Amino acid sequence: MVNASAHAPVPDDVRAAGRAVLVERPGRHRLVEAPRAEPGPGEVRVAVYAAGICASDREVYAGNRAEGYVRYPVVPGHEWSGTVEAVGPGADPALVGRKVVGEGFRACLVCDRCREGATSLCTGGYDETGFTRPGAFADFLVLPARLLHILDDRADLRSAALLEPAAVVAAAVLAGGPRPGERIAVVGAGTLGLLAVQLLAAVSPAELLVVDPRTERAEQALPMGATGVCAPPEAAGLRSRYDLVVETAGAPTTAHDSCLLARRGGRVVLTGLPGPGARGIDPVHLSVSQLTVRSVFGAPPAAWAHAVRAFGAGLLAPTPLITHELPLEDFAAAVALVGGGDPRVGKVLLRP
Structure with missing residues (x-):
């Protein structure tokens, strides 16, 4: 593993406020602070441990993602791992403290494709964490509890940040x-x-x-x-x-x-x-x-479950794929690494 940047301690007041990488429009971003969002009914707030950068995030920043598949301004980040910090009304309080990953597609759950279990083919319109909803290039992420996949308490959250691409592969x-x-x-x-x-x-x-x-x-x-x-x-x-x-x-x-x-x-x-x-x-x-x-475009719940089971069983070992870890402040440098064409660059993580 190459440590491309050291992690400076984050002051408690900044942690309380919460930071996020906001891409205002193609090629323009800034690190913003805002009060920690409270989870609404059926939602949870996750403290993000790590979030991976992929070619789709590079497209968001460059402005060449297909029309309709991004909504600016946006906080990117759809590959992530973390720990549930708070739950909203109707969400299971037992989730607090659990290590989790989560699906990105915000499917309607009522169309024919969703009822078949093919939520990645939802006909209700494209809606996904990190593209049309705030993503995980942030200290905290709020999402519906139904999208979570719970990990073993001993799970390595650094490796688990790659479970989103693993779900696509699954x-x-x-x-x-x-x-x-x-x-x-x-x-x-x-x-x-x-x-x-x-x-x-x-x-x-x-x-x-x-x-x-x-x-x-x-x-x-x-x-x-x-x-x-x-x-x-x-x-x-x-x-x-x-x-x-x-x-x-x-x-x-x-x-x-x-x-x-x-x-x-x-x-x-x-x-x-x-x-x-x-x-x-x-x-x-x-x-x-x-x-x-x-x-294959994205992953339905069955594929997520398959990937999480394989990860828990030790059949998936993503750690060797990670080559760089950078703080949120180095978002632009991280994107440049992903798009630089260097074969020595594997998976790049942002670490809040």
Whole structure:
């Protein structure tokens, strides 16, 4: 782990007020102070322990997140861990003092998709912590108690801050339905890819390949359960080999290339979000090979529960993915690290 910045003691009066990183508009932010918000009916207030920064947060700050998926001004932060500090009317008082993580989507719970349990497909309109609601780049976070997932009292909250991306990966794994003895490939060795390797290794595949042009990043997957790594040019020679391919990179060609790696009748799950101009999937190949292609955006409660159980059982060990920890005051530097392209930079945490 690289400690990119020391944590100076925070005065009690500042802690009482509560600080938050407010992005007023693209490219402009400031650290603000405000009284600690009191949780309303059915809500809790969480003291944030750590919050991860991902590409979506970088998009919020740069101003290139898709229209309708951010509402300025906003306090970002959708990957977090913390401890329940207070509960509002109707919330269980026993939650106070518990270590928790929490879902981000504020689903309506009444539409057909929500009633199916697919809250990430809610038709009531997009609403998510850190994008349209105040997020966790702050000392405190208020959210509905129903969104919490309770951790073991011995849980490492630093590692637990990565359970949001782990839940997304869990959604992809559940969608892909891996079976013991299958050949599986993971395209991308970023945070999502390395978490995917850990969950997939638990299924005992015959082969678990990681494809990434960054050799150093890809090789991190070997002690996590991967059986081999290679760069995209080498992967081109493995066409039609894999029963399941999980794409996590979101690069311009990775969705197209992932479908080529899958065997005839194989399965492909896409989790990356490529930008405009990405190379599309060949419809002829898709039809002739009879591939099953699924996509994942966010995670429903079942995927969160899967990730939290795997974390509690020791099947998910996110700690090696964390390379930098910075205080709230260094938000801009943290965002720059995430977007800098240095392969040595893994998961960057903000620590209130």
